Amino acid sequence: MELSQRNIRKILYIVILSIVIFLGLQNIGTVMQVAKTGLGLLTPFFLGGAMAFFLNVPLQLIEKKFFSSRRKLVGKAKRPVSIILSILLVAAIVVLVILLLVPQLEKTMEILTTIVPEFFRGMPDWESRLYETFPDLEQWLEALDVDWNNIGNRILEFIKNGTSTLVGSTFSAISYVFGIAFNLVIAFVFAINVLANKERLVKQVKRLLYAYLPEPKADRAVYIGALTNKTFFHFVTGQLTEAAILGLLCFIGMLIFRFPFAPMASVLIGITALIPLFGAFIGTGIAAFMILMVDPMKAVWFILFIIILQQFEGNVIYPRVMGNSLGLPAMWVMVAVTLGGSTMGIVGMLIFVPLFSVIYTLIREAVGGRLDRKQVERRKLI
Numbered sequence: 001m002e003l004s005q006r007n008i009r010k011i012l013y014i015v016i017l018s019i020v021i022f023l024g025l026q027n028i029g030t031v032m033q034v035a036k037t038g039l040g041l042l043t044p045f046f047l048g049g050a051m052a053f054f055l056n057v058p059l060q061l062i063e064k065k066f067f068s069s070r071r072k073l074v075g076k077a078k079r080p081v082s083i084i085l086s087i088l089l090v091a092a093i094v095v096l097v098i099l100l101l102v103p104q105l106e107k108t109m110e111i112l113t114t115i116v117p118e119f120f121r122g123m124p125d126w127e128s129r130l131y132e133t134f135p136d137l138e139q140w141l142e143a144l145d146v147d148w149n150n151i152g153n154r155i156l157e158f159i160k161n162g163t164s165t166l167v168g169s170t171f172s173a174i175s176y177v178f179g180i181a182f183n184l185v186i187a188f189v190f191a192i193n194v195l196a197n198k199e200r201l202v203k204q205v206k207r208l209l210y211a212y213l214p215e216p217k218a219d220r221a222v223y224i225g226a227l228t229n230k231t232f233f234h235f236v237t238g239q240l241t242e243a244a245i246l247g248l249l250c251f252i253g254m255l256i257f258r259f260p261f262a263p264m265a266s267v268l269i270g271i272t273a274l275i276p277l278f279g280a281f282i283g284t285g286i287a288a289f290m291i292l293m294v295d296p297m298k299a300v301w302f303i304l305f306i307i308i309l310q311q312f313e314g315n316v317i318y319p320r321v322m323g324n325s326l327g328l329p330a331m332w333v334m335v336a337v338t339l340g341g342s343t344m345g346i347v348g349m350l351i352f353v354p355l356f357s358v359i360y361t362l363i364r365e366a367v368g369g370r371l372d373r374k375q376v377e378r379r380k381l382i
Helices: 005-026 028-066 072-121 123-133 138-143 148-197 198-212 215-258 262-271 281-296 296-323 330-374
Strands: none
Touching: 005 028, 028 072, 028 215, 072 148, 072 215, 072 262, 148 198, 198 215, 215 262, 215 296, 215 330, 262 281, 281 296
16 A cells, blocks of 8 residues: 555554544443533433424424415514424423323322222122133132232232322422423523524534535435434324324213223323334223223223224324325334333334334435346346
């Protein structure tokens, strides 16, 4: 290799990078601590970026719907008014959910505290009737030696302890909220600034890319950014719309069939439906348990109702709301939800699905382009 000035510079970069990596591995504990501290300092900005992204969903819809005029005065007022309306809309939704959920949660806890002991005290009678209907079941259950009263008392104690713990931890939560209030304020202000100057920020990022990268790589980076933004936007709007429709249909159905805990269960199923594939089943399990305490037969009918509703939602609502915006097969959605949940919890479930969709699209395009360049016949790929 010719030792030109450019090659010498590359060699120096490789040597310096190797030394830095070696020293980092030698002091991995210190590096991790520094990284943790750095991430802690950047947390408000990450949170602000997430706020800006979610507020950008109603912002775009409001601007497109109400500020399409090209008048100068409308152009100046469009962004600040849209930001204020977006914040008010999101705040109103959060307050509405809280107003629906908190009283129902309190009422549900009171009902469960009364019903759970009665339910488990009545289990021996229900068990006897079950034995009469299914005689062979008695021998199998006798081996289990279930003490229903003891189970009922344990569950009641858990509910009471959970309630007292919740009340007791409220004071700790208040102090914790004051501790993170500064970060939330910074995040909120940062989100507002991002929304107010998003076009300028995009332009600045493009200038950096085209200034320091070769033009083809810069074009590729801009394309990936646009694809990511489009995929996440469609995913968020689609999941929110689907969850709202599912929760509303569940509420109407529960009122028609007179299932108990209709507001609580509907909000719960609507919120958990934000998680792809498994979310609504989590909400269904919790709601079915609450109904089981009141009327076991209604719990069975409720599960059957949700199964039918899920089929309707999956075959009619979901394709119309989401369309082909994700383009991710169900198998990879399951992989994304599983990996996201195991690494980052519920947030990971929400992030990994559109992220996998972006990666899947890029790989599909790369493979397709490579096959076209190699001129592989389609019949060989079937």
